[in-house]
Each structure stands twice: as C-alpha cells, then as structure tokens.
Amino acid sequence: MIIVMADKVITRFAPSPTGLPHLGTAMYALLNFLFARQNGGKVIMRSEDTDPVRSKPEYEEAIKEDLSWLGIEWDEFARQSEYLESHKKYIKQLLDSGNAYISAEQAENGEGMRDVVRFKNPNKIVTFNDLARGEISVDTTDLHDFVIARDIDSPLYHLAVVADDYDMGVTHIIRGEDGLANTPRQILIQEALGAPRPIYAHYPFFLTPERQKMGKRNGAMPISDYREQGYLPEALINFIILMAWHPNDDQELFTMQGLIERFELERIGKSGAIFDQAKLDWLNREYMKLLKPDELETKASRFIPKGTEKFLPLLIERINKFSDIPRMLESGGEFDFLVKAPGISKELLMGMSGASESEIKKHLAYILEKGTERDTVWPYAEEHGKGKVLWPMRVALSGKERSPDPFTLVQYLGEKESMIRLEHARKILDS
RNA sequence: GGCCCUAUCGUCUAGCGGUUAGGACGGCGCCCUUUCACGGCGUAAACCCGGGUUCGAUUCCCGGUAGGGUCACCA
Numbered sequence: 001m002i003i004v005m006a007d008k009v010i011t012r013f014a015p016s017p018t019g020l021p022h023l024g025t026a027m028y029a030l031l032n033f034l035f036a037r038q039n040g041g042k043v044i045m046r047s048e049d050t051d052p053v054r055s056k057p058e059y060e061e062a063i064k065e066d067l068s069w070l071g072i073e074w075d076e077f078a079r080q081s082e083y084l085e086s087h088k089k090y091i092k093q094l095l096d097s098g099n100a101y102i103s104a105e106q107a108e109n110g111e112g113m114r115d116v117v118r119f120k121n122p123n124k125i126v127t128f129n130d131l132a133r134g135e136i137s138v139d140t141t142d143l144h145d146f147v148i149a150r151d152i153d154s155p156l157y158h159l160a161v162v163a164d165d166y167d168m169g170v171t172h173i174i175r176g177e178d179g180l181a182n183t184p185r186q187i188l189i190q191e192a193l194g195a196p197r198p199i200y201a202h203y204p205f206f207l208t209p210e211r212q213k214m215g216k217r218n219g220a221m222p223i224s225d226y227r228e229q230g231y232l233p234e235a236l237i238n239f240i241i242l243m244a245w246h247p248n249d250d251q252e253l254f255t256m257q258g259l260i261e262r263f264e265l266e267r268i269g270k271s272g273a274i275f276d277q278a279k280l281d282w283l284n285r286e287y288m289k290l291l292k293p294d295e296l297e298t299k300a301s302r303f304i305p306k307g308t309e310k311f312l313p314l315l316i317e318r319i320n321k322f323s324d325i326p327r328m329l330e331s332g333g334e335f336d337f338l339v340k341a342p343g344i345s346k347e348l349l350m351g352m353s354g355a356s357e358s359e360i361k362k363h364l365a366y367i368l369e370k371g372t373e374r375d376t377v378w379p380y381a382e383e384h385g386k387g388k389v390l391w392p393m394r395v396a397l398s399g400k401e402r403s404p405d406p407f408t409l410v411q412y413l414g415e416k417e418s419m420i421r422l423e424h425a426r427k428i429l430d431s
Numbered sequence: 432g433g434c435c436c437u438a439u440c441g442u443c444u445a446g447c448g449g450u451u452a453g454g455a456c457g458g459c460g461c462c463c464u465u466u467c468a469c470g471g472c473g474u475a476a477a478c479c480c481g482g483g484u485u486c487g488a489u490u491c492c493c494g495g496u497a498g499g500g501u502c503a504c505c506a
Contacts, residue, residue, distance in 0.1 A: 181501035402467035
C-alpha cells in the first residue's frame, strides 16, 4: 500500500448514539467540520454504536437531524459496528506480534471464565504534542496491561478507535478533553500496530454553573429542545464556537462561512466554559434582528398562535426566542391585551398619570369624540399634560402598567376595538 | 488516592516581560420617552496564593491551593 495524498486533512467526530445530542455533541462536530473545511479536507461522522445495550438507531437519526439543522455537515458517514472484521484483524495482529495476550479471567459480571485480550504494556513514557495544549508526557506504567477486547472477537473502545482512525486515514483528532487521558493508551496501540500518529487537539467541556462537566445526564439540554424553543441555528453555532474559541480581536458575531475562514485550531480554549444562557439569548436576539421581515415571519410562523401574526413586529423586540411569543399572548402574559380586552381598574387608569379622576374623564371623552389619531391626540396631550392624557389612554387600551405607547396600540388593535376599550374605561370611571 | 489538564471582571474572554489590563454578556446609571421595550451614552467590576528568574512580572519557572478529566470486560 502506498500512502495516498499524504497532506489531505481528514477529521472525524465520533458520537455514540446513546442519547439525544446536546450542544457538547455539536461542539465536537463543529470543530472537526470547521477544521476540515478550512483545509480542504474531509470530515467523517462515525457512529460509535458498538454498545449493544445503550446504542439506539433513533439516536443516530437524531444526531444527524440536529447537526444538519445547525448547518454542520459531514462528507462520510460510518458505523463502528460495521468495522468489526477489521477490528478482529488488528486484534489478531497484536496477538501474533506479541503486543497482546489472551488472559483467562473471571467474567466481570459474575459467573464463568473469559478469555479477555490484554494489551502488553511496554511501560514507557509517551510524549505527544497537543495542538492546543502543547507537549504532554505520561508514564504509561500505571495503565497496566489494559483490556482491549472482551474476547478475541469483541473489540473494546480503545482498540476500535485506533483501528478505525487508522483505516479511515484520520489525520487530526479533535475531541473533548476527556480524550486527553485516553490518548497515551491509544498511542501505545497505534505504535504496536504500526499506525501513524495523528495530530491531537483537545478542547474543554461546557460546564454547569457548578463547574461540572455538562452532559446528557448533567444539565445539557437536547439540541431538539432549542429548536422547539425557537432558537436560531446561527445563534447556537455562534454561541458554541465562542465557548470554545475566540479570535484575537473583538469580533463576536460569526457566520458559518466566516468561521471557516477565521477559525484557528491552535487557539481553542484550554479551560471549560460555564454555560451562559444570557449570552445565548443575546446572540439569538442579534440573529433575529438580522432577519428580513419575510424571513422572520416564516421562521416564527410555527410559534405564533393563529390570528396573531400581525402582532409579530410588536412582539419581536421583546423576546429572546420564538417560543416566548405564545407565552406573552396567553392569559396573564405581558401582551395578553392584544388577544382579549383587559380588565381595568380606576386606580390603574389614574396610575402615574398625575391627573384627577375628572380630568381623566374629560380627556377620555375628548379622544372618544375626536378619535384616536395621533395628529389630534398629541397636540391635545401637549396642551393638557402628556402624562395626564396619554397614560389613561394607554391603560384603557392595554390594562397594563407597562406597554407600548397608545398610538402603537391603536395601530395594532384597530380604531374600532380601541374606541370600545376607551368607552369601557370611561364607564369604569363613572361607576 | 495515582496520573493528566486548567486557573484574567459575576460569566465568556483578549493579552503572549514594561498596557490607564481591552472587548462582549449580565448589572447599575443617564439620555430618549406618558409607562415598557428598542436604541444611544456612560459606569462599577478581574490578573488564585507563595517563592523564584528579571531592571521589571498578569505574562516565564517551581511549589501550594482550587476546579475539572481519567484510571471499565461503556463509548
């Protein structure tokens, strides 16, 4: 075999389909994707599905679907389970070369003996260069003769990973820092197999507010939940990359294309980043602002209750994500008055207006008579005190202490509905 | 516990021997404004501790401390 295209970059991300993908899964894929793309190489998604009890096809589907939704691509898809023959070949090779041996041992789960395959540890110092962290040296002696196969036909993780990366020609292994401690073991296997050593780069985890590794079982929300809450994939990608990498200038907003151009693998962070929901929400708002009106409407449509589409422009600047919209419109919500007439009280009508009851009555009567047009109400309000006129008008329309200004409300409510509400407010004062 | 990694505002970070330690989110204040939101402006807020090296350390080295990871017949 001749080495083909020795310089071509090949990366991979290898999730195990044992649960729904979360943002950590996306970071893993994104980093590999970006590095491959910016180097004209290819990226492989390898489903590490060899754990028969925990692996589920539907999780594999979910991973593909959610990563695609985020805009992360892969050039090839592989399943580790389909490489069993190759794994067995390498186990045999290691056995034949004396780098591994069969050891009859008590099965871990209880009864019976089993012929496990142990790697013959050369007990040496392994030194490797991590692109992000520099040189790392480990004495492998305390790794002992670790098990690489349950039996001669059943490869375990370390063997399988090394074998697959070798077979697939992977040149760069970009993975989470949990892989850091596994690297020396895998290098030992590579050397015994005569496989080339890929370049390593380890990135840190997302952390919970308690500084724990965020994971499926620890605070990580599935990507699909973000989608259902109406987060924009662009915002999520931007958020993820900022947790792993920063440029050396002040730029913070990146498109995928921009990332492919600017991302630098050597600059990925060294320390874990606590998941910052507020920043994510901010980013999502930034990306919502970038949407053109028709795009906005399309993307928001599935979150908007029937018949309330027209309120979107009013709502959009007060939300972090699309799923906030129904929450604002539902009864008791911040903008429920758009959907149904509010209950109002005399006290609220007076509120911070600074006007007396009779003054308010007079002002409402004026509006009721002359109409709600800004051109007619505004001069009147300036003459009689803006707060004294505008506050009760606004409260009559919204029933809220805080809301958009009365003219905006009229615009969305319509002249007719507005007059009904104004009239109702006047009656409240009369009672 | 052994081994490995990490350590700058509350959070995400820039910095790569000499800086008023920069930016962003969040907070706070002011402006805009009848109120809210949006927007604009401004402000508080950090180099984990102790030794070295150096004329000079946030930056380099060592130690401590703290946090994380890993030590499976899971991946």
